[in-house]
Amino acid sequence: MEIMGDTTSKTTSDSEYDYICSPCNDEGLNKEAQYFCGECAQFYCNECEQLHKKIRKRHAVLGREDIGQWLQAPIQSLVEDLERCETHQNKALELYCGGHDKLCCHLCVANNHSNCLVVKHIPVLARGFRETEEFKKLPDEVEELRNQLQEFKESREKSKENIETSRDNVLENIKAFREKMNGLLDVIEKNTIKEMKIVMAPLVESLTNDVDKCEDMRDRLKRLIDDIKTKTTTSESLSYVGFTKCKSLMSEANSVCKEMITTKDYELVFQPGTNVETTVSSIDIFGDIFDANHIFTVQSQKSITTNKSNQWCAITGVCEMPNGNIVLCKREPKCEVILLDQYFNETTRLEVPNYTDGICAIDEMELAVAINMPRYKSESLRLIQVAGGKLKVTKQLKLAHCCLSVAHHDSQLYVTSEAALYQYTKSGKLVKQLYEDKTVNANGKTSNVLKCAVNHDGSKMFILNKKANQILTIDRDGNILSEIKDAEISEPCGICVSSFGYVFVACSNYVWQMDRIGEKKLTKIAKISLYCKVTSLCHVKNTNSLIMSPYDFFHEGIHILKLN
Numbered sequence: 001m002e003i004m005g006d007t008t009s010k011t012t013s014d015s016e017y018d019y020i021c022s023p024c025n026d027e028g029l030n031k032e033a034q035y036f037c038g039e040c041a042q043f044y045c046n047e048c049e050q051l052h053k054k055i056r057k058r059h060a061v062l063g064r065e066d067i068g069q070w071l072q073a074p075i076q077s078l079v080e081d082l083e084r085c086e087t088h089q090n091k092a093l094e095l096y097c098g099g100h101d102k103l104c105c106h107l108c109v110a111n112n113h114s115n116c117l118v119v120k121h122i123p124v125l126a127r128g129f130r131e132t133e134e135f136k137k138l139p140d141e142v143e144e145l146r147n148q149l150q151e152f153k154e155s156r157e158k159s160k161e162n163i164e165t166s167r168d169n170v171l172e173n174i175k176a177f178r179e180k181m182n183g184l185l186d187v188i189e190k191n192t193i194k195e196m197k198i199v200m201a202p203l204v205e206s207l208t209n210d211v212d213k214c215e216d217m218r219d220r221l222k223r224l225i226d227d228i229k230t231k232t233t234t235s236e237s238l239s240y241v242g243f244t245k246c247k248s249l250m251s252e253a254n255s256v257c258k259e260m261i262t263t264k265d266y267e268l269v270f271q272p273g274t275n276v277e278t279t280v281s282s283i284d285i286f287g288d289i290f291d292a293n294h295i296f297t298v299q300s301q302k303s304i305t306t307n308k309s310n311q312w313c314a315i316t317g318v319c320e321m322p323n324g325n326i327v328l329c330k331r332e333p334k335c336e337v338i339l340l341d342q343y344f345n346e347t348t349r350l351e352v353p354n355y356t357d358g359i360c361a362i363d364e365m366e367l368a369v370a371i372n373m374p375r376y377k378s379e380s381l382r383l384i385q386v387a388g389g390k391l392k393v394t395k396q397l398k399l400a401h402c403c404l405s406v407a408h409h410d411s412q413l414y415v416t417s418e419a420a421l422y423q424y425t426k427s428g429k430l431v432k433q434l435y436e437d438k439t440v441n442a443n444g445k446t447s448n449v450l451k452c453a454v455n456h457d458g459s460k461m462f463i464l465n466k467k468a469n470q471i472l473t474i475d476r477d478g479n480i481l482s483e484i485k486d487a488e489i490s491e492p493c494g495i496c497v498s499s500f501g502y503v504f505v506a507c508s509n510y511v512w513q514m515d516r517i518g519e520k521k522l523t524k525i526a527k528i529s530l531y532c533k534v535t536s537l538c539h540v541k542n543t544n545s546l547i548m549s550p551y552d553f554f555h556e557g558i559h560i561l562k563l564n
Contacts, residue, residue: 358405370403397428473518494537
């Protein structure tokens with residue numbers, strides 16, 4: 001170890017002592033203290049204590065036999081806070097290790113820096129330092145940093161208030177959802193009671209009829225027997241007639257009794273639906289709770305080749321099925337729909353006659369594919385069934401406009417043409433035109449409504465205008481909620497919304513995360529290669545990944561970004 005600085009230093013030992021003689025330490029000597037003077041707040045070796053005793057005869061000095069009382073002394077006051085060693089609290093920082101960029105006391109050097117090449121004395125380094133520009137700027141730099149920390153502090157305090165407010169909102173939403181569930185249970189209860197009344201009504205009616213029969217028969221028998229008793233005393237003919245009538249009526253009454261005996265008592269029983277209890281007991285929470293402003297980063301990324309045909313390939317759409325399977329559609333070299341399992345292994349593929357421009361899942365067993373070939377006037381949506389590992393076209397919906405993309409929510413299909421966004425039923429009936437922009441661009445075309453995506457609850461639709469670098473957000477009635485035009489969002493070509501409402505946009509140069517309401521961009525998720533032209537973007541819920549489909553890829557495949 002080379003210590004650069006004052007060559008007159010007289011350090012006599014590198015030994016580590018609990019307490020060093022204060023006067024010797026001031027002279028650069030490392031000698032163990034044998035005494036401590038509380039009034040002077042100084043440590044002394046044997047030699048220095050002799051001198052101290054001559055000068056301060058009245059001072060009470062503690063020897064090593066009382067070293068336990070030394071520890072109770074205000075040792076830290078012996079060293080100024082600014083120069084105190086953090087490791088050895090009663091030692092001053094006197095040296096600097098250049099190799100470790102660390103301020104040290106003598107004990108630090110002895111213990112941890114004895115092999116370091118350059119250890120310098122601080123007094124040597126500090127000569128003229130107060131006059132340097134760097135030192136003079138320090139107060140301003142500290143003040144600037146303190147202001148910045150204050151801003152962050154205020155921002156975090158505001159965020160803390162916001163999260164408390166959002167907590168209250170969440171509690172209100174949970175309560176409202178519970179009330180909604182209570183309302184649904186009330187309806188189920190009313191329906192169950194109604195069903196009980198329906199079952200009960202014919203039983204009560206039957207019992208009422210039986211009661212009426214019994215009462216009627218009893219009354220008739222009583223009247224008849226009373227007549228026989230009072231009117232047959234003087235006439236045998238009347239007695240015979242009365243007897244015959246009574247026997248006939250008794251026979252009828254016996255038939256009623258026999259009928260009553262064979263009819264068992266009625267009893268209503270309620271048997272709870274097992275599926276209701278099973279369904280409710282399988283639910284742990286009402287829903288998911290998450291940070292709406294979470295910023296995603298890419299944990300890993302990879303490319304998957306689905307067909308090594310060495311042919312130029314144009315995949316135009318990608319979507320995730322509810323069961324986690326992935327479906328691709330492509331238009332070059334063949335127009336096909338390709339089904340992959342959760343591990344991106346091909347299960348099957350289906351060739352379709354015209355260009356596929358977009359795809360979406362309707363449910364676990366059905367897909368919608370946008371077919372677009374204007375020169376043959378063959379614009380349509382095709383519904384494809386997924387069953388038994390096979391794909392089969394089940395219906396073709398012919399539309400009066402081109403189909404550039406398709407999205408689905410709650411049995412409704414949302415289709416973009418070059419100039420408008422339309423809402424259709426699954427049967428192909430036009431519900432309404434949600435948005436239209438017929439602005440003609442420099443090429444004389446109206447390519448203003450390229451792609452669309454629907455958020456998790458269907459309250460918002462996001463529209464891409466590639467040529468204008470624009471992202472538009474509308475509500476379910478077509479009202480414009482927000483609009484972003486940003487040069488950094490260059491030629492947006494793919495958009496998707498996660499099940500939690502996070503919005504992602506693929507452009508010509510980056511994949512961006514937008515805020516959940518489409519008002520601003522939040523962060524760049526990943527950079528896109530100049531050689532990769534993205535045509536579609538899909539968020540995969542099962543793996544929290546983004547899948548990008550490329551247009552000009554030499555092998556049929558996709559790019560996967562695993563998010564944190």
